[in-house]
Amino acid sequence: MARLTLPTDEATIRSLRVGDFVELSGRVITGRDAAHHWLVKAFRKEVAPFLKDSVMYHVGPVVRKNPDGTYTFVAAGPTTSAREEPYQADVIGTYGLRGVIGKGGMGAKTLEGLQRYGAVYFHAIGGAAQVLAQCVKRVETVFMLEEFGVPEALWVIEVEDFPVVVTMDAQGNSLHKEIEKQSAEKLKSLLSLGA
């Protein structure tokens, strides 16, 4: 299992391949549907430094506010990434992200963006909200909490040994594309349908 510290650099990310297990440590920023719209609508210079050379985690966490005003992630598994397909490549390019963490994989536009900008797709285990929340050591700050609500806000967090698998790399490989193709062949044969 490889370990990767965030923020990272382009050469390290380009060396990763589909199928690699990686444990991530360092700064990650969360963002899902509302965040992606917001990030592409205008350049958000207040959050840009947190995105540069780091990764964005597609998650809508359960968060507890502690009596001292700090926050704790109670449950935090990945959400489905496919919904960010229209925006992801632009967010990567504009803000210099080195990757995203999510589940379910993404499509052709993102895959092309990963190649162009030098980024990868890290797949976390969907539903493993407790295992993954335990890897979130600290909440550094949060953006758009009031406007977007807890699940959709952009949480800047520090993670330790956060387990992921590379399923789309910067060389144009996608495990999701491959599985889709293989299962389509099998479906055709089960339904005795022609090509």
Next chain:
Amino acid sequence: MWQEQTLTETFVEIIARASTQLPPDVVEALRQAKDKEEPGSLAQKALDTILRNVELAGGAWQPICQDTGTPLVWIHHPVGVSTRMLTRAFTEAVKQATARQLLRPNAVDPLTEKNTGNGAAPGIPTVHCEEWDEEDLEVHLILKGGGCENVGAQYSLPNSALGADRNLEGVRRCVLDAVHKAQGKGCAPGILGVCFGGDRGSGFVESKRQLLRRLDDRNPIPELDALEQRLFKEANELGIGPMGFGGKTTVLGVKIGYLGRLPASYFVSVSYMCWANRRAGARISPKGEITWLD
């Protein structure tokens, strides 16, 4: 008879159980799946993490998944119990469970785009009340996540692209197509709730009600039992695997029901439930004693 406030407390307990304790039949199915996958494969590692997560969540009574889903509720009640009171009590329970982080604030007003913050909104939770002849209340709850809800599918037969006619073979074709389209996006390995017949609304409701069944039960209707067994085998042959990583386990179970249809319509509704099949059931006596139902 039941007081609204006491019932609310009991409903919070039911929500806590559903959100944090995965039913034993689901855990068993996940264990068997893990043993079947190739040692060291992505599929086996995914299932291993899933099982570790189930254990952690159960031990700490914390949500198994951060998407605590839509609460889908079915309540059987004796004559004379107010269904408005039951719905109110359950809605209040959702709010209290949300305040206690047993549920995520999971309801958004689509007009204002604001999260309501308390877990409730028109249609959330969905409470189906049905009168029966017994003197107890029986409550069944499913917490159904959004990722898996998004990959549900409905077909209107005939469908020439799938070669699906208006018969059980047509149903089979739709179900396999839905599993293929879902890939890993619904958090495979999933559980399929299927309804053929009904209208577009009732068909989906029945397909979800099928998800209340234990994974190891058998359909009492022989043709449907045979179709469930066959689809279980064939869906797994698609090789999509846990999380869509590839592997032998794509679904953990297939449950099929049906409703009457109009001569003009033949719908096949497929609800995909993620591996975190968060189900809880309880029988509540008039004195308030709770018997948990798996």
